[in-house]
Amino acid sequence: MHLLVCGGTSCRASESALIAESLKRELEEKGLGNEVQVVMTGCFGLCEQGPVVKVMPDNTFYVKVRPEDAAVIVAEHVIKGRPVQRLLYVNPATGEHVSGSGQMGSFRKQIRIALRNCGFINPENIDEYIAREGYAAIGKCVSELSSADVIDIMKRSGLRGRGGAGFPTGLKWEIASKNQADQKYVVCNADEGDPGAFMDRSVLEGDPHSVLEAMAICGYAIGASKGLIYIRAEYPLAIQRLKIAIAQARDYGLLGNNILGSDFSFDIDLRYGAGAFVCGEETALIHSMEGMRGEPTNKPPFPAESGFMGRPSNVNNVETFASVPVIINRGWEWFSSIGTEKSKGTKVFALAGKINNVGLIEVPMGITLREIIFEIGGGIKNGKKFKAVQTGGPSGGCLTEHHLDTPIDFDNLVAVGSMMGSGGMIVMDEDDCMVSIAKFFLEFTVEESCGKCAPCRIGNKRIYELLTHITKGNGTLADLDRLRNMCNVIKDTSLCGLGQTSPNPVLSTMENFMDEYLAHVTEKRCPAGSCRDLMKYTIIEEKCVGCTACARGCPVNAISGERKEPHFIDQEKCIKCGACFERCKFGAVLIN
Amino acid sequence: MSSIKIELRKEDVDKINEICDSFDNEPLELINILHKTQEHFGYLPAEIQEAIASKLDISVAQVYGVVTFYSFFTMTPKGRHPISICMGTACYVRGAEKVLDEFKKELAIQVGQTTPDGKFSLSSLRCVGACGLAPVVLIGEKTYGRVAPDDVQDILKEYQ
Numbered sequence: 101m102h103l104l105v106c107g108g109t110s111c112r113a114s115e116s117a118l119i120a121e122s123l124k125r126e127l128e129e130k131g132l133g134n135e136v137q138v139v140m141t142g143c144f145g146l147c148e149q150g151p152v153v154k155v156m157p158d159n160t161f162y163v164k165v166r167p168e169d170a171a172v173i174v175a176e177h178v179i180k181g182r183p184v185q186r187l188l189y190v191n192p193a194t195g196e197h198v199s200g201s202g203q204m205g206s207f208r209k210q211i212r213i214a215l216r217n218c219g220f221i222n223p224e225n226i227d228e229y230i231a232r233e234g235y236a237a238i239g240k241c242v243s244e245l246s247s248a249d250v251i252d253i254m255k256r257s258g259l260r261g262r263g264g265a266g267f268p269t270g271l272k273w274e275i276a277s278k279n280q281a282d283q284k285y286v287v288c289n290a291d292e293g294d295p296g297a298f299m300d301r302s303v304l305e306g307d308p309h310s311v312l313e314a315m316a317i318c319g320y321a322i323g324a325s326k327g328l329i330y331i332r333a334e335y336p337l338a339i340q341r342l343k344i345a346i347a348q349a350r351d352y353g354l355l356g357n358n359i360l361g362s363d364f365s366f367d368i369d370l371r372y373g374a375g376a377f378v379c380g381e382e383t384a385l386i387h388s389m390e391g392m393r394g395e396p397t398n399k400p401p402f403p404a405e406s407g408f409m410g411r412p413s414n415v416n417n418v419e420t421f422a423s424v425p426v427i428i429n430r431g432w433e434w435f436s437s438i439g440t441e442k443s444k445g446t447k448v449f450a451l452a453g454k455i456n457n458v459g460l461i462e463v464p465m466g467i468t469l470r471e472i473i474f475e476i477g478g479g480i481k482n483g484k485k486f487k488a489v490q491t492g493g494p495s496g497g498c499l500t501e502h503h504l505d506t507p508i509d510f511d512n513l514v515a516v517g518s519m520m521g522s523g524g525m526i527v528m529d530e531d532d533c534m535v536s537i538a539k540f541f542l543e544f545t546v547e548e549s550c551g552k553c554a555p556c557r558i559g560n561k562r563i564y565e566l567l568t569h570i571t572k573g574n575g576t577l578a579d580l581d582r583l584r585n586m587c588n589v590i591k592d593t594s595l596c597g598l599g600q601t602s603p604n605p606v607l608s609t610m611e612n613f614m615d616e617y618l619a620h621v622t623e624k625r626c627p628a629g630s631c632r633d634l635m636k637y638t639i640i641e642e643k644c645v646g647c648t649a650c651a652r653g654c655p656v657n658a659i660s661g662e663r664k665e666p667h668f669i670d671q672e673k674c675i676k677c678g679a680c681f682e683r684c685k686f687g688a689v690l691i692n
Numbered sequence: 693m694s695s696i697k698i699e700l701r702k703e704d705v706d707k708i709n710e711i712c713d714s715f716d717n718e719p720l721e722l723i724n725i726l727h728k729t730q731e732h733f734g735y736l737p738a739e740i741q742e743a744i745a746s747k748l749d750i751s752v753a754q755v756y757g758v759v760t761f762y763s764f765f766t767m768t769p770k771g772r773h774p775i776s777i778c779m780g781t782a783c784y785v786r787g788a789e790k791v792l793d794e795f796k797k798e799l800a801i802q803v804g805q806t807t808p809d810g811k812f813s814l815s816s817l818r819c820v821g822a823c824g825l826a827p828v829v830l831i832g833e834k835t836y837g838r839v840a841p842d843d844v845q846d847i848l849k850e851y852q
Contacts (some may be wrong), residue, residue, distance in 0.1 A: 113697055147824025295780035333764050334820070335728060356770070374723055374762030391722035392754075393761040426751035450781035452823035459824060466732040490781065526781045536707030544818070550761070 101136045104154040104219065108143030108302055109337060114142075115150040115167055122170035123153075127178070136178055142306015144219040145460035148185065149189060154219070162187040195436070199394045209476055213446045214262075214299075214422040218306030223341050226348040229309040235354050237428035238316050243363035250321040251277060257432035257445030261426075263380070263417030264495065264521045265597070266443070266510035269424075270353040272414060276322040276404040279412040284324035286315045286366075289385055290331040290338070293377040293546065294493030297524035298446075299448040300418035302460050303329070303552045304338035307422065308345035312355065312368060314424035317557060319366040322414050323448060327368035332386050334375065342370060356452055377494075377548035380690040381596050382407075383663030384550065395552045396596035417522070419448055439465035445510030453490075453526040470504040473527060483528035488612070492521030494541045495601030495610025497536065517608040533628040534613040535620055539567040540607040549598065561592040570617070572633040573624040579618055584610060589609045622632060625692075629678070635676050636689055641666040643688035650680035650689065700739050708740060712747040715794070717834070719750050722758055724830060726765055736771045756811075770779040771806045771813035773851050775799075780819030788827035792816060794844040795829075 105111075105120040123138045144152050144242040145179050149163035153173065160183050162173065164522070167185060176182050181657040212218075221228035229235070241250055255270030283490035288311060292300040304311065316329040331339055348357040353388065353479055371389045378384045379394040386408050388394035404513045407413025422426045423445060427435045436444045443465040449472065452458050463472060469489060473479070480486050488498040497518035501504075508513055510520050528537065542564040551557045566583050587603030594600045610617060639659075646664040651657075658674045661667030669680070681689040700708075701706060707736045711728045713720035730736050736759050745752040777783075777792045796802060797814055806813040822828050825837025829847070836847060 109820065110824045113822050113825060113837060115830070147822070150824055293818065295819040296823060298819065298823065301821050334817070372724060372727055373764075374727065375764035376762050388723065391718075391720045391724075391758070393757050448821065453785045458782070458826070493781070524781065526785060528785055532785055537785075540781070571746065639842045691743075 102156040103136060103138045103173075103178075104141045104156060105138060105512070106142075106150060106152040106154075106219065107140035107223075107337075108144075108147070108150075108305060109298070110143070110147040110213075112337070113151060113172075114151045114233070119151055119153065119170060119537070120537070123174065126170045126174040129180065130174060132178065133658050139222045140224075141221060142218040142223050143460055145215065145302075145462075146189075147460070148458035151369070153576060156426050158199075159257070161189055163189045163253040166503055172337045173529055184416065190281055196439065205252045208363070208549045209443070209467065209471060210462055211446050211464050212462045213426050213435075214310075214419045214448055215302060215306070216426065216459065217310060217378045218302055218460075221307065223306050223308055226309060226345065226346050226352060226354075229307070234309055234425075235313055235352075236291045237425035238278070238313050238351065238354070239360055240428055241320050242360055242364050245281075247277060247321045247323065252316060252426060254321070257427045257435040258439075259420065259427060259435065259443075260443060261314045261417060262419035262423070262447065262522070264492070264519065266520060268418055269416060272404065273318060273321050276412050276414040278323075279405055281411050283326065283409075283411050284322055285408045285413040286318045286324045287382075287385070287389070287413050288315055288327065288329040288337075288421055289380065289402075290415045290420070291373045291385060291416055292332065292335075292522060293380050293548075294522045294524045296452050296526050297450045297493060297505075299450055299460055299523050300321065301335050301338050301564040303422045303448075304335070305341055307340045308338075308542050309349065310425055311342075311418055311421045312349055314421035315368060316359065316366045317357065317428060318414060318416065318421070320364050320411075324367050324412075324414070325367070326367060328389060328408065329368060330373060330389055331381070333375045335391075339370065339372075346370075351495065363620075376550070377544075378550045378596070379600050381598060382642040384596065385415065393550070395550045396598070398595065416521075420524075421584065440507060440509045442511055447523055449523045449525045451477050451525050454484065454529040455479070455527040456481055456531075465509045466507040469499060472508075472525070473504070477527065480527065480528060480529050481570045482495040487530050487532060489528040490518075490537065490605070491524070491603070492519040492526065492601075493524045493585040494544050495597070495604055496521045497604045498528075498537070498612060499608075500612045501553055516522055517611055518604070519559055531630065533571075533626050533630040534609040534616050535567060535571055536628075536630055537627075538606045538609045539564065539571060542567060542602070545598070545602040546568055549602075553593075553595040553599060556602065557596070558645070559586055560599070560602055561595075563585060563590070565605065567606070568596055570620050570630045571626070573631075574622070575621040577621055580610070581620060591636060593614050594679045629691065632676055636671065637669055637674060637676065637678070637680060638690050638692075639667050639669055640688050640690055645684050645688075647685070649685070650681045651681040653679045655679060698737055698739055700743060702709055704733070704740075705743055708743045717748055719748050719754075720749065721752065722755065723762070724749075724757070726755075726759060730765060733826075735766050750767055770815075771811050773811060773831050774813045774815065776815045776817045777828040778818075778820050778822075778825075778826070778830070779816040780823065782823035783827040786826040790841045791827050791839050791844065792828065794841040795823070798844055798848055804812065812848075 144570050153162040153165045176184050251274050259269045261267040297465045375395045379388045381396045384394040384396040403413045446462050490498050545560045546564050549556045619627050644666040651659040658670045741755045743757045829836045829839045
């Protein structure tokens with residue numbers, strides 16, 4: 101029997117390491133230390149319900165476990181074989197306790213390829229990876245396949261880059277393989293910067309070996325002997341597990357000279373980012389790896405021609421790499437049978453925001469937003485109304501109710517004004533103001549723009565200022581035209597992907613929620629009630645009992661009125677701090 | 693470059709040289725060298741940058757350019773309890789901004805500043821990937837999840 105404890109960042113933050121320790125101690129005390137193993141795994145993808153403990157082979161999920169629950173899990177489940185009812189997942193639709201992942205709505209409809217080992221194996225033990233077909237793919241490559249065969253398999257599989265733009269992976273490898281040089285590099289882009297996306301980190305934390313193996317396969321295919329992983333310094337746990345994994349793989353002869361007795365040699369080093377979103381762009385990433393400012397340069401030359409140290413380099417994202425070994429093992433026919441015509445396989449999404457099941461999901465391409473949000477995600481939090489879902493992070497757009505039944509793939513998302521991006525999916529409800537959301541993303545872009553090209557450096561700042569203007573109630577109809585024009589200019593003239601996509605959140609919210617922009621501009625009103633400067637506090641005469649609590653609490657003395665008489669707010673003086681609303685015990689202060 | 697003037701002691705310079713040597717004084721490793729140096733000193737004031745530049749035989753401007761480009765590097769010392777508020781999208785839509793405002797109000801400092809007694813410093817960061825716990829606040833190594841503005845006073849009391 102195995103007790104799997106989630107060791108992902110979200111669960112760790114809720115003391116999952118302590119739970120694992122308590123379970124071990126309980127088992128020792130009961131003399132079961134040798135029979136039942138406690139394993140810290142990677143992310144299960146059920147972050148909302150964390151910390152999560154899974155009992156195998158029973159396949160029972162315990163959610164929101166506290167360290168003190170260890171005793172009852174061991175006494176009841178391990179010893180007596182009775183699941184602990186109170187710790188089981190409750191299906192929000194029926195209110196029933198369900199035990200197995202098969203019965204949980206969030207796991208149905210998911211197909212796990214990139215996340216195949218996350219939550220199943222101990223990421224710090226190479227033997228567990230090997231037991232699940234690990235390093236079989238690189239073995240097959242060096243013994244049975246030529247590098248041209250490997251590239252052919254990748255091309256036929258239809259795998260496209262999971263980092264955002266969706267460039268065909270096989271084609272990328274082919275280009276890199278054709279460029280001759282004394283040294284080539286395989287680069288793994290683990291600079292996951294999209295706010296709200298954490299799939300790459302979960303793969304690295306939960307299954308680091310799959311990335312190492314895939315990089316070696318890529319090295320074999322393009323003729324490179326050196327691999328580099330560029331990882332964010334903000335991911336200490338992922339860095340630690342990668343270091344352990346690299347050391348173990350070297351020990352086993354799966355990295356280093358003459359891998360598995362062949363004449364193919366390959367080794368991997370880590371490079372650290374230091375907090376710059378633009379470094380996700382491949383030319384910027386390469387400059388950062390060279391110890392410089394992470395500023396992008398014009399393409400061509402593409403990294404496949406002239407990349408790290410001026411040598412041909414193939415850059416792929418973590419999730420892309422994680423899908424590679426399975427494709428080699430199970431064949432391109434199998435992989436390309438999943439998904440849509442032009443987007444094959446699966447995609448990992450980080451589901452977050454106002455949704456019941458926040459977490460990591462992996463679904464086949466072509467699934468609809470409705471299935472993701474209402475079936476897998478369990479619907480909107482607190483029974484509120486769905487308003488929009490933001491995909492593609494700061495480069496993407498907002499999709500609305502009209503798009504709920506659009507099959508999701510690379511091309512369809514672009515067609516409706518968003519993009520796949522790295523896979524962050526933030527769900528918003530009726531309380532979210534779309535103008536503020538657009539402003540939020542622009543604030544991010546302004547901060548993260550590297551400043552090299554003028555359209556991105558100056559233009560985004562101007563857009564941000566205009567949006568601020570509008571949310572403060574000072575916008576005009578002419579501002580909306582100006583906004584749209586400026587967005588189009590920035591898209592057309594920026595140097596790299598960051599600037600070329602940064603106006604998308606504005607354009608897509610203008611496209612889908614023009615009525616909200618108009619309300620801000622013409623009526624000076626925020627329909628979602630979130631823009632503070634547009635809020636108006638008034639006192640309902642009938643409800644006011646004249647207790648004077650509001651007047652005493654007002655920091656600017658804007659409220660007047662006699663004791664036991666209805667009070668009145670002077671709108672000229674009011675600074676909209678909300679103190680009166682918080683103090684009123686009679687619900688007499690109205691916000692609109 | 694920075695308003696704080698410090699005098700590097702001999703052992704500080706030795707430490708910097710030792711770090712640079714461990715990377716073979718290779719300018720390509722500048723970011724790694726800065727990571728190690730900041731780990732040791734806590735921040736990267738102008739004097740330290742000058743020492744690194746002279747050891748690696750590159751211009752101070754190049755070092756300064758890199759330090760100021762990346763948000764992970766700081767030229768001012770952090771507080772004993774550095775507070776970071778996640779401003780990723782998931783935390784934002786669940787009210788992180790109000791939590792940040794509350795910290796600003798309670799500590800009377802802005803983002804990027806340290807309290808005069810050196811106890812707390814405030815920063816915002818982009819997504820720690822604990823979106824299930826949004827909004828998230830980090831104080832030192834400790835993570836606080838589902839933080840509401842009303843919780844802020846109690847959280848700060850833990851460090852009194």
